[in-house]
Amino acid sequence: MVAVRRTLAMAGNGLCKLALAAFATVTSAQSLSPDYAREERWAREIEPSVVVGEPVYLALPSQRRVLALYAVAAKARGGVIVVHGLGVHPDWGLIGALRAGLADAGFSTLSVQMPVLAADAPREDYDAIIPQGAERISVAIAWLRHRGIERIAIVAHSLGAAMGNAYLGSQAAEKIDAWVVIGMGTGFATAPRQPVLDVEGQFDFPQVRESASLRAAKLPRDSCSRHVVMAGADHTMGNREKELVAVIVPFLDQAFARRCL
Incomplete structure (x- = not known):
C-alpha cells in the first residue's frame, strides 16, 4: 500500500x-507575441504627421491590420518594400529618409510596421517573432502586386534584414528583383536568388562587420551584387542617409532593368 x-x-x-x-x-x-498595443499607439501618432506618402493598412492572415506608409513615385520604375529594425516604426529616422529618398528617385515605397515587443524587451526575445515579420513582408509583396507593380525590391535594416532573410530563405518566398541588406548581423539563410547590395557602416556593430565574410560567401556572382562599407557611418547610418540613397538608387536601376549579368 x-x-x-x-x-x-x-x-x-x-x-x-x-x-x-x-x-x-x-x-x-x-x-513574446508582438506588442500590438504599442504598434497601434505608434500608428495613432504617425498618421497625422505623415508628409511623404499616405498611411495604408495591410490585412494579415490573422485578420489584424498593420500600418504601412505608401509613397507613389511619378513614373515609378518599380516598388520598394522598406523594412525597419528592432523596436521602431515605419517612419523612424533612417527608414523615413529611405522611403522618402527612394520615392523622390522614382521608386514607389511601402514602409511596413514590423512586429515589436515591449520597449524594455531584450534583443534575443525578438528572435521568436522574426517569422511574423517575414509574414508581413509576404503580405506587402502581395499588396504591391495587386496594384500592378511588377518589379519589387526589399530594402531592410538591422532586424528588418533578418526578417527579410527569413522570408527569402523560406520555400514560400516569392521571387523579387533586388534585395538591399543594411546592417545585418548574420549570413544569408540560403543563397539569394536576386541581386544583393550588402551595406554596413564603417563603425557598425561588431556582429555586422564580423559576419560580412559569411554573406560574401553566398553573394550572387553577378555584375550588380556587392558589399559596400559606408565611410564614417554607424549602425543607424546617422547623417549618411543621402549618401546611402545615392548608393542604392543605381543598384536598383540596374536590377530592375535586368542588367545584372
Missing part, C-alpha cells in the same frame, strides 16, 4: 511538473 501511495505521489509530482512546464511554455509564448 505504501508503495502504491509512493507511486501515485511520484506520478502526481510528474504531472504537476508537466503542467507547470506547459504553463511556462504558454506564458513564454504569450509574452
Whole structure:
C-alpha cells in the first residue's frame, strides 16, 4: 500500500511538473507575441504627421491590420518594400529618409510596421517573432502586386534584414528583383536568388562587420551584387542617409532593368 501511495505521489509530482512546464511554455509564448498595443499607439501618432506618402493598412492572415506608409513615385520604375529594425516604426529616422529618398528617385515605397515587443524587451526575445515579420513582408509583396507593380525590391535594416532573410530563405518566398541588406548581423539563410547590395557602416556593430565574410560567401556572382562599407557611418547610418540613397538608387536601376549579368 505504501508503495502504491509512493507511486501515485511520484506520478502526481510528474504531472504537476508537466503542467507547470506547459504553463511556462504558454506564458513564454504569450509574452513574446508582438506588442500590438504599442504598434497601434505608434500608428495613432504617425498618421497625422505623415508628409511623404499616405498611411495604408495591410490585412494579415490573422485578420489584424498593420500600418504601412505608401509613397507613389511619378513614373515609378518599380516598388520598394522598406523594412525597419528592432523596436521602431515605419517612419523612424533612417527608414523615413529611405522611403522618402527612394520615392523622390522614382521608386514607389511601402514602409511596413514590423512586429515589436515591449520597449524594455531584450534583443534575443525578438528572435521568436522574426517569422511574423517575414509574414508581413509576404503580405506587402502581395499588396504591391495587386496594384500592378511588377518589379519589387526589399530594402531592410538591422532586424528588418533578418526578417527579410527569413522570408527569402523560406520555400514560400516569392521571387523579387533586388534585395538591399543594411546592417545585418548574420549570413544569408540560403543563397539569394536576386541581386544583393550588402551595406554596413564603417563603425557598425561588431556582429555586422564580423559576419560580412559569411554573406560574401553566398553573394550572387553577378555584375550588380556587392558589399559596400559606408565611410564614417554607424549602425543607424546617422547623417549618411543621402549618401546611402545615392548608393542604392543605381543598384536598383540596374536590377530592375535586368542588367545584372
